[in-house]
Amino acid sequence: MGKYGEAAINAVHLLAKNEAMPPRLAWETAVEGIFPSSKSSQSKGCPRDAFLALCGMGKVRHVAPGTYTRSIKNRGYVECALAAILSDPSLAKDEKALWQMAIGNQRKVHNSQMEVLLTLFQNGYIR
Numbered sequence: 126m127g128k129y130g131e132a133a134i135n136a137v138h139l140l141a142k143n144e145a146m147p148p149r150l151a152w153e154t155a156v157e158g159i160f161p162s163s164k165s166s167q168s169k170g171c172p173r174d175a176f177l178a179l180c181g182m183g184k185v186r187h188v189a190p191g192t193y194t195r196s197i198k199n200r201g202y203v204e205c206a207l208a209a210i211l212s213d214p215s216l217a218k219d220e221k222a223l224w225q226m227a228i229g230n231q232r233k234v235h236n237s238q239m240e241v242l243l244t245l246f247q248n249g250y251i252r
Contacts, residue, residue, distance in 0.1 A: 129172035129237040130244025132156045136176060137250050141187040148180040148193045149173075171236035174199035179207070179242065179251070186250050202227040203242050210246060217246055 126134075135155035140146055152173050160166035174196035176185075181200070183190030184207065194200065206227040210217050216226070220243055224235045245251050 126244050127237065127240045128159050128166070129156075129169075130240045132159045132172070133176050133241045133245050134248060134250070135159070137185060137187060137245070140185075144187060144189075148177055148185075148188055148191075152176050169237070170196070171199055171238050172241050175203045175238035175241040176245075178203050179245065184251050185245060186252050199238055202238050206239060206242055207246075207251070210242075217243055 132152065132155040135158060136148070136151040139151040139154055140148060153167070156167045156169075156173070174194045177194035178196060178200035179185050180188040181191055181193045182204065202224075206216075206223050209223060209226050216223050220235075220239045223243070224239050227239070242251075
């Protein structure tokens with residue numbers, strides 16, 4: 126599990142303890158704990174927006190659906206990837222193939238979006 130996957134798990138644990146906590150605050154708290162001396166890692170938008178998009182879609186345990194991010198692209202990536210995993214669970218073992226499915230024919234480098242999704246999925250936090 127990568128650091129952003131770990132942050133996603135920690136954020137879900139925070140939300141499970143305090144369901145009134147906003148998902149963005151849970152994410153910020155989690156990344157501060159994982160990256161205490163790296164402001165750039167703490168503020169990295171793609172993994173955060175992937176997490177917040179999944180929360181907003183109502184897919185993360187302990188989180189009510191809502192509007193937690195304005196990111197359209199990252200939400201699209203995780204929506205597509207989650208649909209692919211649910212259709213073919215073996216894709217949960219191939220982050221690169223999943224990313225390629227999510228971006229289609231675009232040439233984009235992943236930025237930990239799939240790490241967040243796969244870590245939550247593999248650890249039972251996606252409903």
